[in-house]
Amino acid sequence: MARATAAAQKKKKASKKRAAPKKGAAQKKPGLRKLKRVKKPALAAKPAKGIPDPKPTPRPTPDMSGRSLLPLNILLIGPPGAGKGTQAEKISSTFNIPHLSTGNLFRAAIKAGTELGKKVEPLLAAGKLVPDDVTIPIVDERLSQPDATQGVLFDGYPRTIPQAEALERTFERLGRKLNRVVLIEVPDSAIVARMSGRRSCPKDGSVYHVVANPPREPGKCDKCGTDLVTRPDDQPETVQGRLNTYTAQTAPLIAYYEPKGLLARVDGVRTPDQVFESIHSGLRR
Ligand SMILES: [Zn+2]
Numbered sequence: 448m449a450r451a452t453a454a455a456q457k458k459k460k461a462s463k464k465r466a467a468p469k470k471g472a473a474q475k476k477p478g479l480r481k482l483k484r485v486k487k488p489a490l491a492a493k494p495a496k497g498i499p500d501p502k503p504t505p506r507p508t509p510d511m512s513g514r515s516l517l518p519l520n521i522l523l524i525g526p527p528g529a530g531k532g533t534q535a536e537k538i539s540s541t542f543n544i545p546h547l548s549t550g551n552l553f554r555a556a557i558k559a560g561t562e563l564g565k566k567v568e569p570l571l572a573a574g575k576l577v578p579d580d581v582t583i584p585i586v587d588e589r590l591s592q593p594d595a596t597q598g599v600l601f602d603g604y605p606r607t608i609p610q611a612e613a614l615e616r617t618f619e620r621l622g623r624k625l626n627r628v629v630l631i632e633v634p635d636s637a638i639v640a641r642m643s644g645r646r647s648c649p650k651d652g653s654v655y656h657v658v659a660n661p662p663r664e665p666g667k668c669d670k671c672g673t674d675l676v677t678r679p680d681d682q683p684e685t686v687q688g689r690l691n692t693y694t695a696q697t698a699p700l701i702a703y704y705e706p707k708g709l710l711a712r713v714d715g716v717r718t719p720d721q722v723f724e725s726i727h728s729g730l731r732r
Contacts, residue, residue: 542597566581
């Protein structure tokens with residue numbers, strides 16, 4: 448009984464304190480106010496004080512959940528202008544796995560002075576295509592390097608079904624497997640719009656975009672004032688041509704990987720961070 452009385456008195460005091468400055472409000476909705484007052488201290492006030500708030504709540508950052516996904520062998524596919532380079536960098540640094548494009552595979556082989564490197568060098572110098580019987584063993588060799596044992600990110604390789612099949616055999620031989628094929632999807636029209644808005648300074652190479660990164664004075668370089676131009680590479684017809692080549696080249700790869708359940712389609716028409724988030728969750732599935 449004593450307790451109940453004490454509680455009742457407390458309540459009275461409290462309601463007096465609160466009600467005093469705003470009499471009108473208190474009289475209008477007495478029931479609601481009472482209910483709030485009883486619930487608040489019981490539920491909210493105490494735990495807030497009791498828990499010392501150690502570190503900020505650990506958010507599952509890509510880094511944390513990323514390491515648990517290793518080893519992670521990924522293939523990244525996407526049209527020119529889809530921001531593939533940016534995503535490749537993010538993936539590579541998040542998971543700490545090397546980013547392997549045919550270009551840097553060849554350069555590494557040349558630098559290492561291997562037999563294969565010696566075969567590649569004259570071909571590249573002459574601007575010739577490096578045949579599969581040279582490319583495939585270079586990839587094999589690279590996959591065996593110590594920094595690649597936790598995984599690799601392939602970018603622009605494999606490009607053909609024979610290369611894809613060869614890669615599969617290599618992984619098998621090494622007791623590994625390709626975990627995911629990430630396909631960044633951007634409609635052709637969006638790519639053309641992105642690329643055809645680019646303006647370049649013919650003098651110093653500065654690049655602008657009429658929408659995303661306009662120069663201070665329209666059509667003039669911020670640095671040197673030279674008239675900006677649309678490079679031939681960025682002309683809509685050229686862009687569309689490259690996209691057609693990409694689509695023709697990629698379609699068989701998609702048809703190869705999709706039935707194996709390896710393909711993760713990612714919507715590339717968003718900010719780089721949003722795209723990366725989707726890639727990351729695609730890798731976890
Ligand atoms: Zn300039």
